[in-house]
Amino acid sequence: MGGYLREAxxxxxxGKHKKFSDFRGKPLIINxxxxxxxxxxxxxxxxxxxxxxxxxxxxxxxxxxxxxDGYAAATFIKRANITFENYLDSKVFLExxxxxxxxxxxxxxxxxxxxxxxxxxxxxxxxxxYLELIEKTFKVKL
Numbered sequence: 001m002g003g004y005l006r007e008a009x010x011x012x013x014x015g016k017h018k019k020f021s022d023f024r025g026k027p028l029i030i031n032x033x034x035x036x037x038x039x040x041x042x043x044x045x046x047x048x049x050x051x052x053x054x055x056x057x058x059x060x061x062x063x064x065x066x067x068x069d070g071y072a073a074a075t076f077i078k079r080a081n082i083t084f085e086n087y088l089d090s091k092v093f094l095e096x097x098x099x100x101x102x103x104x105x106x107x108x109x110x111x112x113x114x115x116x117x118x119x120x121x122x123x124x125x126x127x128x129x130y131l132e133l134i135e136k137t138f139k140v141k142l
Contacts, residue, residue, distance in 0.1 A: 002114065002116075004112075004113045007019055011087055012086070013070065013074045013086060018085075023060050024113055025111055026060050026111050027109065027138040029059060029060070029062070029134075030098065030107040031043075031063045031105075032064045032098055032107070033063055033065055034066045035065065035067050036067070036072070037104065039104055040122070043104055044080055044082060045080070046127070046130075047061060047106075048083065050126045050131075051084040054142060055084055058140040058142065059134070062086065063077075063086035063087070064095070064098075065077075066089050066090070066092055070090060073086070073088060102120055104120070104121065104122060105118060106119045108134070110138065119133075
């Protein structure tokens, strides 16, 4: 923790590319997941609720799928009605860079790109407990 996010290209499911630096200026929540991972699927609804309530306001949320099969990941995103941006990391470059030796992994990054916190496992991100964690980590009021 405390290190800065290295620059990397993010490949979206729509074929568009972004870089981590494109998200600077606002805190960023990065969720590393896969469609075959039950705990990942279980927490996705709470991340979606968090995104619908706060995404783009005090912070941004993105997902990074480590699926080998982009179609499986895209199908899950569509079926689960996930609206926040997701990117495919089938070569696990981002997974390794973020230290996601287990998934799900959620990384909280400040507005300047510094990694503040890594949270492993399935959590209810829209619960009072995790909203408080986000507030304290990002120093924002939700």
